Amino acid sequence: MNKLKYSQIILLILLAGVLYGQSNGSLAFKKNRPQDKRYTPGLTVDMQYRMAEKFFLIREANAGNPEAQHELGIRYLLGEEFEKDTTLSYYWISRAADAGHISASYNKGIFLMNGWGTKWNPFDAYSEFRNAAYAGMPQAQFIVGIMFTENLIIPRNLDSAYAWVKKADKAGYEPAKDVMQRLIAAGAKDDDAPPGNGKENKGETGSEISARSVLLYINFDPDTTKPVTDSLIAKELLDTYSRLPGSDSAFTNLTSPDSIKLDSTLIIAADYGSPEAMAALGRIYEKGLGTNPDRVMAAIWYLRAYKYESTLGGRLFNEILGSPGLINEIESRVYKNDKNAAYLWALLTFAGANYKIGVEDAKKILTDLAASGYVFALLDLAQYYYTGSYFTRDKEKAAGLLNMAYALGNNEAPVRKASYELRDDFNPKDAALLVSVLDKGIEKGSLIAQTMKGYCYQFGIGVEQSFTGASRLYMEAANRGSKAAFSFLRKMYDSLRPTSPEFLISEE
Template sequence: MTNKSLTKFLPVFIIFVFFSQQFIYSQDTTSSLAYKKKPQFFRYSMFYRADLSYQLWHQFKLVQKANEGDPIAEHELGLRYLMGEGFVADTTLAAKWIGKAAGKNLTSAEYNYAILLNNGWGVEWNPFKAYDFFQRAALDGMPQAEYILGVTHLNNLVVKKDLLIAYEWLKKSAESGFLPAKEYLIKLEKKISPAILKKERKRASKKSLKSKTFNNYLTGSTTTGLELIDFDLIQDSATKITDKIILGTFLTGTNANLADTLGITEKNDSSLNILKSGLPFLNRSAEAGNPEALTLLGRMYEKGKYFEKNNIKAAAYYLRAARLNYPIAANLLYQLTKDPKLIHKIRDAAKKQEAIPMYIWYGLYVLGMERDIAPKDAFKLLYDAANKKYVPAMVELGLSYYTGNLVKKDKDRAKKMWESATKLGSQEALTRIAATNILEQKYKNIKLDIDILLKSEKMGSILSEVTLGSLYEKGLGVIKDKAKAVMYYRSAAQRGNSFAFNQLRKMYDEIRPAKFRF
């Protein structure tokens, strides 16, 4: 990447990511690193496997039949290469054989090949070609594929968002008993006018019977690379964020391991019951810049669960998550600070030079929730809170200096502030230093900086996810890899990060076919 193009790219990245104010191990012949780094992606629960005797075939017979052009044998051989069953795992060979079977109209192969295409596993990343294969499987009556087509018509990436087409496919999937489709159909029906909904229900009821039957063992938490990105829900300040919604954000993607540590499952009720032994891990994840962890801690302080009830601390945690461009936290902060008594309490404490209230008052100003203060006074609140060694304020002050928000831009002072916060144990500050080192190409040890980002990403740092996406998209410090960039951007977008979604859409637009439906 040229210095000229880097200079053009950096300000946009910094504004939206660093300072947003908006609500299997295998012998792999593919260039994609997703499989190598994320072996947990390849699970039986991800790919559709028909219940056929071919699964019991010996390797020799299976290879023989596949070479003869038997599509079921080709598909089974591809799955065995994918899972490393009897063969050295190889995503490229897996995609080759599954693709052959998909080309012969084998429904399960069409579905599985679409997953590989959509993630760039063993083949070049191509979500549009993936859409074609998902559609073929859906037209065969496969409920999992019908669900994915419904989601695709809501995400506004491959095809233009269309609630009615999405409704039609989700309803077909739901009527086949696919639980994820049933669950989202209820939410979708609330977004469609009653008159149109009545018409659509009547039209959908006339659908023909399916000629094929499929197992419905795949679940909504199954990772296909096509999970729903519902900004309408998470960015609506009128939406009531329940404890169940907060806990549900841990069940897929980046936070799945943390969910296990906390004992969070799909059966969790709305009582915020988690394993108390997991609280230290929750705290570490929060300090790394994990917005879901910060939000859950805020909720615990707001409800007095595991900690003494403290709405000021709750507001501080919500604010920290909101500053990471996490809409759910911004919503909760907005709802919490509508209480005039709490606002009065925050202001009084801030005037007494208490660090956390000063930080909150400043934060409410930059988020546009509080305008009864001058910009210079808002900055002074942040500056004073940072001088009291309140780490979140120190990290935020570094951002102000870096971006020139409310103060003259000074990148050297920004880095020094982050270094001071790092010495006090801030993983988030360390992550920001590593990210800016690479993005500005001023690193001393790029391997060390990337290792820092990878460590933080494993702890749920959304900044690390978006930064890694940018590095792989631009080829900064790593080999350019679109599939891996998409993986990181998609994960961050599914968590509500609008910058990641916009970058993702840009990557889709770059390869969008010149076809009307796309």
């Protein structure tokens, strides 16, 4: 029997493509195909052949041929000569993997990682990827390397991560080159990979396949040895929006520091709650890029970016706060009834960076600013009332303040309100409508919306439950700096974590 058509699915969390080799390969039946066009009345010779091929493929799969099982699983997934069925697809690919088929092990890992035709289980997925990695498949080696960076499935070990990615690179896997450099920069040592202890497989070798890498090493501790340049701010903004579904493409022209400019797109993104856009606005006001320099407004935008868990925002805020004369400038402008300065004065007090007034004075300033319609004060006051920070918790008052902010044209307010309602009511009657508010926020770069949509996927609130969808959104938000998203992600993984020491992860 000739070798079955060799199909490969190359994915990293999301499907990146299906590649074929020997597209005209077939079962032995093809060689001896009957030439009599009347073989089956009403059917063409081609239809007769396809029916016979399906019959032989199913027969071989049932007989235990792992190549046939893998091929049948692929065809069920793609709907090629068979009706699409992810459950049957997983069944046959799983049988092939259990029989030692390397590509099937890799693909089984993808099914488990995405919850296709089976329950989502990243730990079982890791075991399958590891088996394929030890058997020499470079794509699997690359993924195992990535998993050693995340501290989610297995403990983070950058040395092991580098060793596995290096193996993939030596095998010619192109995406590994960039990742190797990033791992070295993160502190990995250039050592050989640990000896293999997975299942060996002598019956198949990995093929040449390309895949899209979505690796982003999650590190909440910024590298303070490198200066924050305009180009770095522009790159962070561009990288974020290039990954958001349906997001604005207006930032694709950010190719140099000079391309950062004050425009409506940037303002709208910040207005929806994008920390990257906030940091960019801070730099614009600090340096006077297309507008008059204003250190107070720069500090406000940097601080707001930091409040949204932007590591760059935090560094930039600390830097500008230490600039000569800024505190005196803020105080002077407060006495001139400058609302921006008064807002920053109050927040510096809450942050313990301003001892010239007390917390009660800062609370009054924030309350008065909110009453006057100052949007930033409305948003922060709503958060304080909702969380019970500095003020007695009052969710109704928080909702009212957000309504006021929205009435004044702020777009972050409805995203926050939707998030509060989805968390508090858990599954409100208008959950689907609230989720649509989050979707709009995600398109514009809202980090809160991205994290909350992951929460909705995790618990099936307003959307069909999907641990894969939750994991993807949490991971994307965590890569943007959200510790809250990473905490949700870790808890979701912990709910399935095996007791094996291999998977035990200590708290960071």
